[in-house]
Amino acid sequence: MQRGINDHTVLDLLERFRGTGVIVRFIEYMDVGNRNHWRSELVVPSQELAAQIGSRWPLVGLDPGYRGEVAKRYAFADGQGEVGFISSVSQPFCGDCSRVRLSSDGVVYTCLFATRGTSLRDALRGGASDDQLLEIIRNLWLKRTDRYSEQRAQLHGAHERKVEMFYIGG
Ligand code: SF4
Incomplete structure (x- = not known):
């Protein structure tokens, strides 16, 4: 609304x-x-x-x-x-966020407001096994520091260009 x-x-x-x-x-x-x-x-x-x-x-x-x-x-x-x-704006829930998004060209984004992602396509085309892919995703997840919604007041407008919603499917 x-x-x-x-x-x-x-x-x-x-x-x-x-x-x-x-x-x-x-x-x-x-x-x-x-x-x-x-x-x-x-x-x-x-x-x-x-x-x-x-x-x-x-x-x-x-x-x-x-x-x-x-x-x-x-x-x-x-x-x-x-x-x-x-209530993503008035009561952000980044601390409980458990979602990643995968673009149609194989890039993983760990936040809806991310400016960069990590290519799984390159790893796949390089012959990565399922275990190696899992390891890439695990490392990505363990290192993520995303909490855009909690920082919106500081980051909105000052942020680099964010990924577009249509690119990551919502
Ligand atoms: S702003 Fe990013 S980290 Fe926070 S809930 Fe939304 S997608 Fe998750």
Whole structure:
């Protein structure tokens, strides 16, 4: 949701999917890539959205479905399903981040906001075995220091060009 752009559609969207089994999740508007003209004032914090939704349909907090789940889950108290909030801007969760992304040309990125990745393609074309690939990924993971969302206030705009979302598939 973006403030003043589409945040007036929140309740309509939920109304469409309540009771259908489809879980709607709202991701706070983020400065992914270099092209979306992100501004912090356009972010609608999850807490604000949850309050708005809860005043129409009371919500009950749910436990995470698994460790590292990025969405905070709530059930509609009337049993009509569930809604989730991913609060990457207002409540960053880098400490629990367990995801890497692989581009279609074989580059591994350890953060959605990374400026550089590591080529697995070169290792593969060089004849690396599965064990060697595993070792490359393990080393990469153990050495990573990514926590862009926690440092957004300092890094946004001052950062090198970030990988584009379309390049790493979201
Ligand atoms: S900013 Fe990077 S390290 Fe933090 S949660 Fe997002 S992908 Fe993970």
